[in-house]
Amino acid sequence: MMTIVNCPTWGRGVEGKTENQFRPFCSERCKQIDFGAWAIGKYKISGSDQLADHP
Numbered sequence: 722m723m724t725i726v727n728c729p730t731w732g733r734g735v736e737g738k739t740e741n742q743f744r745p746f747c748s749e750r751c752k753q754i755d756f757g758a759w760a761i762g763k764y765k766i767s768g769s770d771q772l773a774d775h776p
Contacts (some may be wrong), residue, residue, distance in 0.1 A: 723736055723738070724736070725737065728746050729746065729748060729755060731747060748749050
């Protein structure tokens with residue numbers, strides 16, 4: 722049975738096999754679009770803005 726995942730950028734179905742070098746994306750372009758969104762702060766991980774105290 723083949724696993725199909727949706728490309729996070731376009732939502733189109735992509736084979737989820739390990740040979741697919743761009744998975745879960747459908748292409749290098751979609752992968753770069755997502756990376757750019759992270760780089761400009763479009764996506765955020767919730768949590769404290771304070772740095773942890775380290776000895």
